[in-house]
Amino acid sequence: MPNSSQREVRVRFAPSPTGDLHVGNIRTALFDWAYARHTGGKFIFRIEDTDRERVTDEYIAAAIDTLRWLGLQWDEGPEVGGPYGPYLQSQRLEIYAEWATKFLAQGDAYHCYCSAAELEAVREAQRSANVAPGYDGKCRNLSAEAIAVYEAEGRKPVVRMRMPEGSTTFTDLIRGDVSFEHDFVPDFVLVRADGSPLYTLAVAVDDVMMKVTHVLRGEDLLSSTPRQIRVYQAMGVTPDEYPLFAHLPFVMGQDNTKLSKRNGEVSIAWYRDAGYLPEAICNYLALLGWSPGEDREDVSMKELTELFTVERVHSSPARFDMKKLEAINGDKIRSLTLDEFYSRALPFLQRAEVITGTVAEADLVKRALPIIQERIATLSEIPLMLKFLFVTNFSVEPDSQTKIQDEQSKKVLQSALDALSGVSDWSHESIESVLRVALIEGLGLKPRIAFGAVRIAVTGSHISPPLFESMELLGRERSLERIKAAL
RNA sequence: GGCCCCGUCGUCUAGUGGCCUAGGACUCUGGCUUCUCAAGUCAGCUACGAGGGUUCGAAUCCCUUCGGGGCUACCA
Structure with missing residues (x-):
């Protein structure tokens, strides 16, 4: 069996759409896509909706729409299907349940009857005692009698993974060897009391079953990697079949805190409405945490797929700079052909109700566009500049x-x-x-x-x-x- | 607190022991151009977090320290 670095490359972008896709998500999607294309591998799009409280169908639809708009075409995933589907985790529930049952039978996992309040009390005690927080292993080896008592109380158990003694070391493609002592990786929950799976279970199961070879994702998931690897082990996957991990640096807001509504627009939908070109957004985002070297900055989508390698991805976080995005957007607008510029300008003129869509208007717009092309940085400026030509009063x-x-x-x-x-x-x-x-x-x-x-x-x-x-x-x-x- | 990650101009970065008195881009400032605004063009400002080593030589290697961030959920 060839190992991960020899198999055909399969990269997945697996967001959990609890809101509109944001700048950070897209940067990850872009790198996933670029890497897949660069290697001639497959780009897989998977929806992680194990938390149905927060993930809605609207957000899922919006995510699909956004990726399409950006031109990040996926080879397998929602709406296009593929050999390892379905690609919505909410449609794979029985798969996770089977594995959980298997882990239980193998002794890799166990039922835990602790209540939320009890767990919180333990954590509180750990905090004040200044010891490593985490599950104390209370239910690890419950006797049949103890279980009977809990069951009689009507308690519903969660399925918890047993972390063995020792440590986990893996090679991150961007950061090198990273290792975690299991003393600091407590037993974690795989299945909720209501029977629904958690991310930790689903992500590992899916990556294995979908034959993912490379996991490029945000660095916030770095410390959850040992848990993911633990699930691989329980699944019987051998180390040379593990996917290769690459944890991408964060995209930060202007004030050096995590990008959010507070310190800059995050939703890609907002950028679309504000008149930013998808290729400009991608070009700019590509420069956040990666660079082609040789003082190059203007990169087309095609060039990105040719030049992108994980080796050139940074390990340090980058600040999102709207000014630079704007500059790149202006450059991209200026390099548009008249026909391209025209077709992109039209929706903005119509939405602003500067034109209604008549043939005469179209002709005038076409003649007017060349004189404003070098004067704008975003498409939303077009109606403002051309309004005087169409206004009746x-x-x-x-x-x-x-x-x-x-x-x-x-x-x-x-x-x-x-x-x-x-x-x-x-x-x-x-x-x-x-x-x-x-x-x-x-x-x-x-x-x-x-x-x-x-x-x-x-x-x-x-x-x-x-x-x-x-x-x-x-x-x-x-x-x-x-x-x-x-x- | 603990564990883990990170640290070059204001920002994004080039840089993997000598090519670096540190290069490019964005921003900012000033000039040119000019019918406004842009665009274009020229110039300027400003950086290797700090301290120790290793070396003939360090932004590049090692150690310490300081700073930032993430995780520490029946979120992902």
Whole structure:
């Protein structure tokens, strides 16, 4: 039997969707995916919903949707199936029950009748006595009589795994050898009193049964690895068949605490709505805890699969920096072809109700996009910048309005109106040359002063896309109307 | 408290004993460009947590220390 490093690579992403997938989850998913693709192996998507109190169908659906949106296509998992399914743990309950029964029969696990209150009391005592906390092993070797008494009391037992004396050592692909003395790994629960399995049981059983070869996951799971390995042993899996572990460093918030709502947006759905491109999110996230070296930072999805190796993953945590994500997003937007940019822009324009979806609008949008492409960092800025082209009841922003109330501005607008009235070829080139002659040469004004007033009158704001192109797009009639209205 | 992990510019990182008076990117500051805003471009600021070793030579190896984080559930 070939060992884990020789078998076909099978990597799984196994979130427990107790909310929207967040930045940290996705970084893990991205690395899992990239590693599978890099090695030509399989990317498996599994839902860990053993805690049905917290995992809902909505969150599961959202997780599936998010992964799809990001382009992290899975080879096995929800909706696509696969040879080792089902891929929802809630649909594998009988499998876990069978193994638990087997462990019980083998003596690897035992029934524990301790109540939550009793366990808490033990922990409390351990805390004050300053000794290692954990289950005290009270039910490890219960006599038949003692069991009968508990049963008579109506107590429902949990199934608890027996940790033998000794220690567990494993090689983490990122951190090297890590070992834990079993004195600090207490007997742990596999099955709840109601018969439902816990993560510790399900994760190990599934990884073995789904023939997972590499477990790349968050470092918060590092200290649960000995428990997972203990289950492998009880299952009869030999060490050379264990999956290889790689514990990824955390993605932290700005204030160096775990990323959460408090210190930055975490939900990927939020980034989607805010106009971030999936490839930008992936590119940025890839740089958190990993780097291709050689001062490279711009990485496409394809390049990521070519360059990604676990060896180049860091062991130290990274802070999430929205500013850098934004910068990368802007770069990605600028490198979009017009067609790509157009299809991504459309939903944002429609959602903002700037356009309704007519053919005429589509044409104007297509002509307008090139002049704003290099001016935005997120797609959500598009409606703001293009609104002036579509609005029916046009008005100038109050802030800008005050800037064209003075005599000089009126004079500028009047001159512009006069000069522009005679223009027949309404192209940005001729608009510009006519205005330069009339305002710069004619009135002797600085360009920023002269064009500023026209800009406000025509676009409604002192910040806008390039003036002459904007006027060309707006059309002669509407442009002149707006200048007139501003007088 | 115990166990485990981690420690290079503000942030993400390059760096695996000499190529490092530490490179790139983002941010920030200033300049150029310029019809606004951007984009582009040039320049600048700022880092090997600290202390000991090992070595001709250390960001790179060892030890100690300090700091940060995770786990310590019938959560994952």
